Amino acid sequence: MIRNEEGDAGLESLAKRLGTRAAEHVDVGRMARQVVEQLREQPKARVTWIQPAWLRIAATVVILVGLGVVWSHVTPARRPAAVGHPAHYVADDLNDLSADELRDVLASFDDIISSDSAVVPDSSSDFRGLDAQQLREVLRALQGEG
Amino acid sequence: MANPLPRTVAATDAALIAAWRNGDERAAAELVERHARPLARFLAGAGAPESDVDDLAQETFVRAFRSVDRFRGQCQFRTWLLTIGGNVLKDFGRRASRRKVVPLEEAVRDRTGNPHDHAEAREAEELLAAGLQRLPRLQREVFLLRAQQGLEYDEIAGALGTTPGAARVHYHHAVRRLKEIVK
Numbered sequence: 101m102i103r104n105e106e107g108d109a110g111l112e113s114l115a116k117r118l119g120t121r122a123a124e125h126v127d128v129g130r131m132a133r134q135v136v137e138q139l140r141e142q143p144k145a146r147v148t149w150i151q152p153a154w155l156r157i158a159a160t161v162v163i164l165v166g167l168g169v170v171w172s173h174v175t176p177a178r179r180p181a182a183v184g185h186p187a188h189y190v191a192d193d194l195n196d197l198s199a200d201e202l203r204d205v206l207a208s209f210d211d212i213i214s215s216d217s218a219v220v221p222d223s224s225s226d227f228r229g230l231d232a233q234q235l236r237e238v239l240r241a242l243q244g245e246g
Numbered sequence: 247m248a249n250p251l252p253r254t255v256a257a258t259d260a261a262l263i264a265a266w267r268n269g270d271e272r273a274a275a276e277l278v279e280r281h282a283r284p285l286a287r288f289l290a291g292a293g294a295p296e297s298d299v300d301d302l303a304q305e306t307f308v309r310a311f312r313s314v315d316r317f318r319g320q321c322q323f324r325t326w327l328l329t330i331g332g333n334v335l336k337d338f339g340r341r342a343s344r345r346k347v348v349p350l351e352e353a354v355r356d357r358t359g360n361p362h363d364h365a366e367a368r369e370a371e372e373l374l375a376a377g378l379q380r381l382p383r384l385q386r387e388v389f390l391l392r393a394q395q396g397l398e399y400d401e402i403a404g405a406l407g408t409t410p411g412a413a414r415v416h417y418h419h420a421v422r423r424l425k426e427i428v429k
Contacts (some may be wrong), residue, residue, distance in 0.1 A: 111424060119394070132282070140271075156274065
C-alpha cells in the first residue's frame, strides 16, 4: 500500500499544482493589512466573552430544570396522585374522637361513596343510634374494607 | 501596545505567535505574509472558487488569530491554519447553499475560456479538483495536506486529531478514488 501511494508521483505532482494560480493572485501585503484591521475592529476579548456567557446561561438553565425535576420527585405530597384517601387518616386516632366527630367522619364517607358509585346506601341516618364505641367499630370495619 | 519583535533575524512562527499574543500587530501581519499563499493554494485545492479565495484566506487568519490561545503546538502553525481554513471553507459552502448560489463543485469547474484551449495538464488539474470535491472532507484534507502541502502523516494526524495510521488510510482511499477519476 505504501509503495503504491509513494509511487504515485503523477497524482502528487498534479496536486502540487492545484491552486497555484489562485495563490499567485493573492496580494499578501494587502491581505496582512486587512487582517490586522479586522482584528482591530472586532477585538478578541469581545468574542471570547460572549461564548462563555452563552455557555453559562445554558448551564444555569440545565441546572434549574434538573433541580425542578428532583424537587418534584422528593416532595410527593405536592403531587395529586400522592394525596392520601381520607380513610387512611380517620382511623389513626379513633380513640381520641367524640361520638359527634365520628359521625362527621362517617358522613364524609357517605359523601365519598355517593360521588364514586351510582348506588347510594342510605346509611347515615342509622349512625344516630350508635354510641361512640359502635361508631369506632364501623369506622375500623370501613378502613379494613378500604 | 506591546514592544514589537525585532525583525533583524527571521523570527520563528512560535516567536511571532507569542508576540501576537502580547498584542504585536506586526507579528500577525508577518504571519499572514508568510502563510497566505500556501493557505490560498490549500483553499483553492479544497474547492474554494478563485474569486473567493482572498476573502476566505482573510477569514481564516482572523479566526486563527482570535483563537490562537487554543494552539498548543500540537503541529506546525501552518498546518493548524490549514485545518482552520478547511472549517472556514465548510462554513462558506453552507452559506452558499443557503443562498442557492453556484455550488462549490460547479464553481471549481467554472474556468474561463474554452476547455479545449487548455493544456492537457490543466485539464487533468481540473479533473483532480472536481474529483476532490467528490471525496469525504477528511479524505480531501488529508490528501491535500500530504500531496499538495507535503506534510508528514504525524503532522497531519496532529492537526486533524487522528492517528498517523488513520491519516495514511485516508490518504490511500483518496488516492485510489482520485486515480479512477483522473485516469
